[in-house]
Amino acid sequence: GNVASKSVLAALLESPATEMMELVEQAGMLEALELAADRHNLTIFAPRDEFLELHFDADFRRFLLLPGNVRFLQELVMFHVLPIRITASQWRSGRFQSLSGSRDEVLLHWDKKQRLAVDRSTVDWPDMIVRSDGVVHRIDGLLVPKSVQDAYSAARISSSAVLPQAAPSLSGESFGTKAEAKLFHVTFPVIDDLIGSAPAPAPSPSRFSADGHGRVQDFIAALVSFGGYGEIADLLVNLTSLSVEIANLVNEGHALTVLAPGDRAVARLAAEHLGAIESILAYHIVAEYQTEESLYTLAKRHDRVVLSTLHEPPFNRLVAREIDGTVEFGSGNDLASSSNSSRSSTGLLMDPNIYTDGRISVQGINAVLIPP
DSSP states (O other), X not given: OOOOTTSHHHHHHTSSOHHHHHHHHHTTOHHHHHHHHHHSOEEEEEEOXXXXXXXXXXXXXXXHHSGGGHHHHHHHHHTTEXXXXXXXXXXXXXXXXXXXXXXXXXXXXXXXXXXXEETTEEEEEEEEEEETTEEEEEESBOOOOHHHHHHHHHHHHHHOOSOOOOOOOOBTTXXXXXXXXXXXXXXXXXXXXXXXXXXXXOOOGGGGGSOHHHHHHHHHHHHHHHSSOHHHHHIIIIISSHHHHHHHXXXXXXXXXXXXXXXXXXXXXXXXXXXXXHXXXXXXXXXXXXXXXXXHHHHHHXXXXXXXXXXXXXXXXEEEEEETTEEEEEOHHHHHOOOHHHHTTOEEEEEEEEEEOSSEEEEEESSOXXXX
């Protein structure tokens, strides 16, 4: 191309982000980026080379490079580009439209360690390139619009008879690598102990149409693999009949969202609650399919979102609301009150989309929710 020598793109071509520029060229998007740089002041998030070399899921890369899938590669590449200039000093929390054409927005925020973060990736080199027409931040993961992730999941489901895996890992800190996930599916070293000796159904192309048992095995595997959620996996499988109930509901055609408290939250449970653990955990199973994105969008659009759960009396309601860029769950009374005692009955969404397969969604939260 004839990229102007002082432009942000010229600097990016000569920068350490060689793998990112290779993806841009494979997608045939250099010209589109030049046009965008002429029209807008750009913010570009460039995944570090080491991430793309070592952790970019091989199956996912193959999917993106198939001749018929160039539009998904283009969408993914342009999801890393915002049509506005945001330097490190101008960083602000919020959701921003990218140039991908996707309705999915890019979330800018600060992570738990107060580092600049983009979706589930951390900015490990803020202001790597600063030019008059744009700025480049290096990130430690890959940004994937949900539309591309969904297309990849659908292709995997329809084209293979292998056991479905959780979504590919696209961030250094999220659910391990696909290789780790495969390990669970081949040998189930932990899951066999958790689920007992019931044989997993033979893999078949139609398995994804229902197979509640297989899906439960998959999401329990994802919880164990993710780390920090072994207690809830154990409670769902061994100390309650909820794993069987979830499997049966999926077989009947229902879709569910499991709000999974982390190990620390489970460890804080009082003895009185352990006696009613099945009832309490039923309050964490929402009778509809929600991802982190859909929950956040609903909660941001409405002051309160009421969710039905599997808890009696009939489908005891859980309330969700947006707070500080995430979603908080609790009973209506808990969320209405500002006293510390009731705050302990509310939980924040901390680990989004630990597992999502279109029928079961698992979202990690930081507290056990006590039904009213």
